[in-house]
Amino acid sequence: MQSSKIGIDAGGTLIKVAYTENESAGYRSFRSRDMDEAAAWIENDFDHPSICITGGKSKVLASKLHTSAMTVVEFDATMKGIDFLAHEQERTLGDGYLFVNVGTGTSIHYVIDGRQERVGGSGIGxxxxxxxxxxxxxxxxxxxxxxxxxxxxxxxxxxxxxxxxxxxxxxxxxxxxxxxxxxxxxxxxxxxxxxxxxxxxxxxxxxxxxxxxxxxxxxxxxxxxxxxxxxxxxxxxxxxxxxxxxxxxxxxxxxxxxxxxxxxxxxxxxxxxx
Ligand SMILES: Nc1ncnc2c1ncn2[C@@H]1O[C@H](COP(=O)(O)OP(=O)(O)OP(=O)(O)O)[C@@H](O)[C@H]1O
Ligand SMILES: [Mg+2]
Structure with a gap:
């Protein structure tokens, strides 16, 4: 039975994990420099999970896992996640909104008609x-x-x-x-x-x-x-x-x-x- 699903955003500073297992769901983060610890937790705590990874360090993390993982484009995954969380929290974003990801650096995206375009950014983050x-x-x-x-x-x-x-x-x-x-x-x-x-x-x-x-x-x-x-x-x-x-x-x-x-x-x- 394949009941656990794991989504991972492996960024420059932090690895963010969102997971669902049977009926429960959760979030956890690790320092990117503790990637081995994150990989060990994923391998040991989940039973035959399906895994999808995004973010700048997705390839490095995927190479550390024994379980095979799918990778997706970060900007599209982020838009999808925002859309889901906004819906869950009953927040209306309107038609044509901006999302600004203040991560290690800052990346700015314009979303319209279900598509995002990166419109700018700043090294200040x-x-x-x-x-x-x-x-x-x-x-x-x-x-x-x-x-x-x-x-x-x-x-x-x-x-x-x-x-x-x-x-x-x-x-x-x-x-x-x-x-x-x-x-x-x-x-x-x-x-x-x-x-x-x-x-x-x-x-x-x-x-x-x-x-x-x-x-x-x-x-x-x-x-x-x-x-x-x-x-x-x-x-x-x-x-x-x-x-x-x-x-x-x-x-x-x-x-x-x-x-x-x-x-x-x-x-x-x-x-x-x-
Ligand atoms: N426990 C923590 N340890 C270190 N930084 C933290 C922590 N919690 C929050 N931060 C802040 O969050 C920032 C990283 O944000 P985020 O996880 O969104 O970036 P990232 O995805 O790793 O980077 P990028 O997307 O630019 O590759 C850090 O630079 C720091 O300012
Ligand atoms: Mg990031």
Missing amino acids: GGTLLGLAYLLTGMRDYDTIVQTAGDGDRGQVDLKVRDIFEGALPPISGDLTASNFGKTEMMPGRTPANADILASLIGLIGEVVVTVSTNMAAHNNADAIVYIGSSLRSNPLLQETIETYTKLAGKTPIFLDNGAYSGAVGALLSLDEK
């Missing part, structure tokens, strides 16, 4: 968060970084529009960031706290992602922007920044539960189309 967090504070652990950032004050590091328009009425909202990490006048002799630096770093990433994404949405006449990727996992600060700035640009931000598993869910669904 979750890898930037981990890399710059380490270089600026010495911290390496993702959860510690996002938790520390939660107590931070961006006002110690970033220059707001109102900081420039001292005593005068600014032509745009004084609350907007005029310059990320731009509060340089205060910096010599007073290094901001790690929490403040990390909060600003997350702000920088979120604002860049939104600027590129909302421009792409305007260009394609799309209203809804679905943000996915593990960089949003347990990261309310990034989610809030993205939400606020997307709304400011007049677009509708959408976050799906388990959105980080869109690619894995899409790979799982592809097994039924064989």
